[in-house]
Amino acid sequence: MPPGPRPPCDVVVAGAGPAGLAVAAACADRGLSVAVVAPSARPWTHTYGLWADELADAESALLRRTAGVRYPTTLVRTGAGDHDLRRAYARLDNELVHTALLDRVRDAGGELVTGRVGQVRDGRVAVLDDGTELTGMVVVDARGGGPGTTQQRAWGERVAGPVPDVVPEGGALLMDWPALRDPADPQPPAFLYGMGMDDGTVLLEATSLAGRPPVRLHALRDRLHAHLARHGLRSLGEPEKVAIPLDARPARSGGVPVGAAAGLVHPATGYSVATSLRLGPVVADAVVGGAGPAEVAALVRPRRLRATLGLLGLGREVLLGLDEADTDAFFQAFFTLPPRAWAAYLDVGSSPTAVAAAMLRVAAALPPAGRRTLLLGVVRALPRRAAGRAG
Numbered sequence: 001m002p003p004g005p006r007p008p009c010d011v012v013v014a015g016a017g018p019a020g021l022a023v024a025a026a027c028a029d030r031g032l033s034v035a036v037v038a039p040s041a042r043p044w045t046h047t048y049g050l051w052a053d054e055l056a057d058a059e060s061a062l063l064r065r066t067a068g069v070r071y072p073t074t075l076v077r078t079g080a081g082d083h084d085l086r087r088a089y090a091r092l093d094n095e096l097v098h099t100a101l102l103d104r105v106r107d108a109g110g111e112l113v114t115g116r117v118g119q120v121r122d123g124r125v126a127v128l129d130d131g132t133e134l135t136g137m138v139v140v141d142a143r144g145g146g147p148g149t150t151q152q153r154a155w156g157e158r159v160a161g162p163v164p165d166v167v168p169e170g171g172a173l174l175m176d177w178p179a180l181r182d183p184a185d186p187q188p189p190a191f192l193y194g195m196g197m198d199d200g201t202v203l204l205e206a207t208s209l210a211g212r213p214p215v216r217l218h219a220l221r222d223r224l225h226a227h228l229a230r231h232g233l234r235s236l237g238e239p240e241k242v243a244i245p246l247d248a249r250p251a252r253s254g255g256v257p258v259g260a261a262a263g264l265v266h267p268a269t270g271y272s273v274a275t276s277l278r279l280g281p282v283v284a285d286a287v288v289g290g291a292g293p294a295e296v297a298a299l300v301r302p303r304r305l306r307a308t309l310g311l312l313g314l315g316r317e318v319l320l321g322l323d324e325a326d327t328d329a330f331f332q333a334f335f336t337l338p339p340r341a342w343a344a345y346l347d348v349g350s351s352p353t354a355v356a357a358a359m360l361r362v363a364a365a366l367p368p369a370g371r372r373t374l375l376l377g378v379v380r381a382l383p384r385r386a387a388g389r390a391g
Ligand SMILES: Cc1cc2nc3c(=O)[nH]c(=O)nc-3n(C[C@H](O)[C@H](O)[C@H](O)COP(=O)(O)OP(=O)(O)OC[C@H]3O[C@@H](n4cnc5c(N)ncnc54)[C@H](O)[C@@H]3O)c2cc1C
Pocket: 014, 015, 016, 017, 018, 019, 020, 037, 038, 039, 040, 046, 047, 048, 049, 050, 115, 116, 117, 118, 142, 143, 144, 145, 240, 241, 242, 243, 244, 258, 259, 260, 261, 265, 270, 271, 272, 273, 274, 276
């Protein structure tokens, strides 16, 4: 491909992660011509979890097919025991979803350009590293999130399944806080996450929900290995290493940022895939309706969503200050809330009012000592949040 300008298309998407392909396929569905620029067209390799109801919404609005594995039981384990959340969990079928979305782009005459976008001009021109220029009505920036100072980290390995004393058979383990704890050697809070995979193995991940500085991956590996040894489990295959920036700022590239590039990773949990799948059709409808880059960008991060992100960021700051015991107590209280309340806290699409209400309810559900710790955490976190907004 000779460098320089190429014939214009309607939408240029930089990045082929879940956020980029969700927008690209939704645009293609609406008859827009799309060019997706990414270094590679390989299916995603991360294990993407989301709630089964979120997957169902994405299936009907965007994917048009069954697109993942369902886990009817979702378990949280704290010092108070096992708690069945009564909300099914799910895992995205990466290969199927990636292929389906990309096929829809190609079937509509769109193309996948192998390369890297180095610069976006005027929100409408993507300049590739080799000098090629792709022009659209809108350039969508789906190049992933910046580094951030706070990260979720996890070290995952697979073991032969089933392991019903660790992960419920056919179900998902969302969080097991006691599993990785060693009373003789207190560590930064970390929980065990796990689910059965298609090949009969079970993926187990030692996860630090949020760390600043991030918890070292090798420390999580060691805690996972200690857990495997306690249960007589042997690791199979390659590890999954997770590092998710939780406080990265939205990209200011001039394009329309989506997904992690738009800062739409949940500030306290690191999830963003369901949000990205939901957003694809919204962005596409706006472009079809004639919205320009600035209008679409405003739609992606409206004031309400920014307020919600601010509250969730405050929640993360509070969690950062809790030790293992306090974190366990926090999640004991959190999951005793009515499902609608905790579910609202886990979704960046919730209203700020719903998130604030969930936060107040957790505080009320904690025993007095825990409530005091939480409120102290809020008092300590507020100046940092204010400084972050001003900076
Ligand atoms: C190991 C791991 C596990 C995760 N698990 C979950 C989970 O279970 N559930 C969940 O909701 N979230 C999860 N996340 C967090 C988050 O949802 C993912 O990081 C998700 O991939 C973000 O999607 P995205 O499309 O915004 O960005 P990315 O998936 O990061 O995609 C960015 C794309 O841009 C491309 N790119 C980069 N630079 C350029 C450039 N200059 N020009 C063109 N293209 C470029 C990349 O090659 C890639 O295709 C996980 C993250 C990790 C790292």
